[in-house]
Amino acid sequence: MTNLLSSVISSYTWNRPIGLAWDKPYTVRYASNIDDGPWHGMPLGGFGAGCIGRSSRGDFNLWHIDGGEHTFENIPSCQFSVFESHGSSSQAYALSTQAPEDKSLAAWRWYPESRGAGENFHTGDYHALYPRSWFVYENVFQAQLSCEQFSPIWANNYKETSYPVAIFLWKAHNPTNAPINLSIMLTWQNMVGWFTNALKSPEVKIRDDGSPVYEYQPRLGESQGNYNQLVENEQHFGCFLSRVAGNAPVQEGDGSWCIATVKHPQVEVFYHTRWNPSGTGDELWQSFAVDGSLPNHVDDTPAADNTQIGAAIALRFTLQPGESLELPFVVAWDFPVTEFAAGINYYRRYTDFFGRDGQNAWAIASTALTEYQNWRSQIQSWQQPILDREDLPAWLKMALFNELYDLTSGGTLWSAASENDPIGQFAVLECLDYRWYESLDVRLYGSFALLILFPELEKSVMQAFARAIPHSDDRQRVIGYYYTIGADTTTAVRKIAGATPHDLGAPNEHVWEKTNYTCYQDCNLWKDLGSDFVLQVYRDFLLTGADDVQFLADCWDAIVQTLDYLKTFDLDGDGIPENSGAPDQTFDDWRLQGVSAYCGGLWLAALEAAIAISDILLTKRRGAENTEELARQKSIYETWLNQSRPIYEEKLWNGQYYRLDSESGSEVVMADQLCGQFYARLLRLPDIVASDRALSALKTVYDACFLKFQNGQFGAANGVLIDGSPENPKATHPLEVWTGINFGLAAFLVQMGMKEEALRLTQAVVQQIYDNGLQFRTPEAITASGTFRASTYLRAMAIWAIYLVY
Template sequence: MTNQYSPKIPSCTWNRPIGLGWDKPYTVRYASNLDDGPWHGAPLGGFGAGCIGRSSRGDFNLWHIDGGEHIFKNVPACQFSVFESNGTSTQAYALSTQAPEDGSLKAWQWYPDSKGAGEQGTRGEINSINQQQTGEYHALYPRSWFVYENVFQTQLTCEQFSPVWAGNYQETSYPVAVFHWNAHNPTNAPITLGIMFTWENMVGWFTNALKSPQVRVRDDGSPVYEYQPRWGESQGNYNQIVENPEYFGCLLGRVNSDKPLEEGDGTWCIATLKHPGVEVFHHTRWNSIGTGEDIWQTFAENGSLPNYQDTTPAAENTQLAAAIAIRFTLQPGETLEIPFVLAWDLPITEFAAGINYYRRYTDFFGKDGSHAWTIASTALQQYQTWRSQIQSWQQPILDRKDLPSWFKMALFNELYDLTCGGTLWSAASKLDPIGQFAVLECLDYRWYESLDVRLYGSFALLMLFPELEKSVIRAFARAIPQGDDTPRIIGYYMTIKAESPLAVRKAPGATPHDLGAPNEHVWQKTNYTSYQDCNLWKDLGSDFVLQVYRDFLFTGGEDVEFLADCWDAVVKTLDYLKTFDLDGDGIPENSGAPDQTFDDWRLQGVSAYCGGLWLAALEAAIATSQILLNHNLGDRNDLEFQKSTYEAWLEQSRPIYQEKLWNGQYYRLDSESGSDVVMADQLCGQFYARLLGLPDIVPSDRALSALRTVYDACFLKFCDGKFGAANGVRPDGSPENPKATHPLEIWTGINFGLAAFLVQMGMKDEAFKLTQAVVQQIYDNGLQFRTPEAITATGTFRACTYLRPMAIWGIYLLID
């Protein structure tokens, strides 16, 4: 014990009073979209290990334990509780302001929430003076804090984190959460404190009971399938005490059967450190859906538990939970720091029935599902080192005076998606020595690593975990030559009430849109989405080529084998894309159907967006071929032939792009629609060319003119710059079609990409103004830790927990 109380919380967290609600949070634009409401906090858990979420009201409510699946549900038995006595009075609270809605745990006393509405600032400050604050929640992913105020006499803080930091390919995969408690007695009398950690035995819950769920097309044209977890099915589950001289815990398991291990099978563990002067108590089998009196009676009375042990497995239609508690007395001025940990070992992710992958962390802890106690013990041994590693990674950015606090806050918190985005990270293999990795496009469009989205959204992965980034691109390279002639109906036609043509799932040579969905076979069965026929898209092939060359350059420019691995796919996809150049002018034309990332937006002829990406991709392919020639990798004649082919295509295409699209101020949307819309992302190709050190695809003065027009029309003149930049409006900021969808949406990730372009072109102040507008909309309106693809000026959103907003790291890359 020490006499110092100083939990260091960075000044640039997202923070909010504990339990304070939102007056008018954003709501979904379409009823079919997912809207869990604003109670989201920073997730806990390693990449691909499954994660849990705990909101600013203290409840554990997000369960992404089954790879790719989403459950949002408060589980009251999963809880921290605190007892406090100063010798004359006692009190005890479960530390969630959300009492169970099902009537369970009636014996428990629930923590009071902060009162007082008032407008929120970007960091969550209350500006109202009519308030009673019971504490504050802070988040700076992967760390978050609860600071409890005005209820206990003890100054009490709980810091939560998982061992996630840049460049770490081991601990970042661990299925573990650390809860580091700091208790300080500021009074002149002794205080006795008890901290209890309770947890539901959930072994077996997290798998789809429907092993071959039927896929249907919902009202927005997206394919969906039903997910029925085995929620509450606890028969055979049991809890037992585990301890050694240093640590004490409770292992939550299930009676072994003769069947092989399946998804959802394994163990959970809650544990704490043994400490001089600290008593440890336990209860291994209490009724989590009863009144809760079986553990609350003694805990509320004196901070203890009855030390009840019972390893009897649960019968059918019953549930059970475990509890451990510590009790200690703080003398005046004393401080105690003590950790609790939660670990889970559920080693298998199942896609379609029988298609199983082991998770990455099993490379370090084994594959039989029995190691939750070992993982917990490792955390108790190493948590201080882990926290130090996180601080060492974050601190140089946090110390920068040239970056606003709100930017640093959003920069780290947007990384939540690497944990929370249905993330997969498989065990190592000979072909993939650090495993395969994937993040969902979002929770509404539940397929992995959509290539058009990750053109901007993958900057974070590239900069922080470059080997994982290259593993994703290798998966696309393997998929490009493959074909799948399964016929499919295209969902878009249903939304416009037209008859759909049949389309093959995957044409050989076409770059797939995505790496598949959790109900099939991710990495092997690609192009899950059927909203559009992605074989016809005019941006995907270029996106792939640019990301190959980008990943080579930004991971040191020495991994020539990576370029060689991807080269055949580069050739195939560019050849495939060139077949859409129907008029022979050198540039593939858009067909008039939505055939690119803005997949509700019709482009006709040569388009600024897709045409520019094509030019930049040709430059990247030329540079790639030259590197392979320099290193004598591949057939020299073939490489020289391809290089000269791309040079000829580029020479033909470049003047056509200018001739058909430049209007003297900005680049037209396309060459055939006659639209005067200013498209926000019209020069994505130019941004990428300059990013990769390639020749400009448009003259610099024209790029600057177009960019200034975009900033003025799409941002300043669109709702006075309050929301961010709309995708496409007329030069005066008005809509071309007031009923249009994509043009009038503010796409969070596209805005961050546009801001990176502004920085690149010397317009840093404008970049920060644009970025701040979007960040404020997200973090002031209940969208934190579920950042959507799109927001609107009417306070609605679409497609939460989206991949593209991690493009904010592209801004940092350009500033840096």
């Protein structure tokens, strides 16, 4: 029986039958990398507020409540359940197809999974179009049931987008000719205190892949002092879950949860404030499975040590033939503090609107129950013009929105406002395996989503880089790359003044203040970071209205410092900094020597951007004290540019494409060889290479790296020979397909009039992600052998660059 409620769901969702397993999902390439398996669904929660995730089998299994930390575990007591009676028959199910592995909740009956491959049993579908997702239940209940899930996220919204809340909007319809009695129950475990590191100063070690890593031990199950109580007002009813507070200030992990719903004249409300999630679950199921009720048990006694407690609310109602009803439930949480190193605490952005004592989950939930219809309307108003575009294929619309998941679940930080940062500071992890924030080389492509949709947050990130450039940090660190290749231990200074940092730090130190956390390579030697910084500053000015001159002025000194610093690597004085032969750029396993197409092109485009910025500052700030200095700098950059441009052509153009570099002798075709040209054209700067040469290079890349690499099934490999074969079959980065680089390359193809090729390339990558269990954890890299590396990767949001230029 087809569920009519599914007709209101967008036709552009990613969807999958409820509980249907994957035949052969991608697996992780290196054992040390995170591989949670394919059961990932769209995350719920605001930016920087912490988030939860619910997979297509109905289980709540992602808990990014502690800023920057990853906990993936099905907590079965957090669940929706449905009771239905129709005539003389009744049934009740917890709506996950995954029963607890520890045999807890043995009294509960779990929802049947869909099965394919000949068995052909279909119990409904999960749909996702971020920030909304849906469950549609079929062939199990007589009633037609669906649940829409969302959080209040929409473009240019710097308030509600930060809220720690998830709305679950249930719709029920009776298609039969007899009454149906239904009850919907929401159960939740009191997890206050669980999501903080039990190790306050964990040791940083070098992992086998050369990356710095520290141990994270959440306090799962530590519930001593936790209590649950009923809360209500005239319109709303719920259970508030907190912990007995001491006299100390609120710490990370302190706070509250709340589950809540509305009071409705057609609906009976039932509750239980203290049941045992570790037991059989019988104290709920005994009554719920009989008639959809709960015993209305009230007990706010705090939990003793090693005691788990849960809360439950249920709504029971009757639908007459043809009748429908819509009912909202809300899960809200309030954990106001994110702690980095011990004692370094930040309040989250949403605390600007709800206070900082950690006791506001009920206020947040009540706000959501009042505003959810308006919020959903705002989301639809933002998305609809994009979804209505007939020139964008359906799969691209799906991926555009769903790739935004990373802004919620990418370990996202969004701090409370301050005088220096009037909307707070923002940051997203490079990925879950490389756990440091806003890697500048990665966000060169990956930040397009933030730029287009939340430009003020984007500019705040670049201002953090501008502040960091003048600083130095003389501590020596072991460089992990040499450790992985068995070379002698090499150490380097963490941060040199004037060098652009690679990242804005990690969650175990002091994000925004202690930069350059990664030590896989010596980032002070990288030849792309300074150019990346200049290009992103100018891009963020130009593409957000070209009127925030103060933003350019604030970043100017950092631009001068980093270009001066980068120029010191021009050892032969030809105008272009040389790569050193170590992996010293974003492809940090790939050795480039001499002038390289990638870094050299970015250098040329950055000089053009710096010249354009100096022109704007000279024109718009005529009375400024540094006018003479600005003019002098502009002249220097013009000299460097005029010197560099012919050298780039002379050393790298081979008549068909640009060589990888000038000194290695490699004949490889590098997919991203003309990133600098893409940026120059994007920023309406003069081309850094002739248009006919750019087109020739781009066609060569498309043919060699995409069509001839595994017959175009996977996307474009980073670098292969002109016939599509590997230069070195044992190479790592050249033979990987990088999702974000592919999306950036596709944007370049669109820019150069090759739309059809751009779509074919993008579709190949999107299909690999969404057909093979990589949804909502898009990795940096996939391989032709069905493996991936570095899940939940920032660069993949480069898909919005395609939208920008399309």
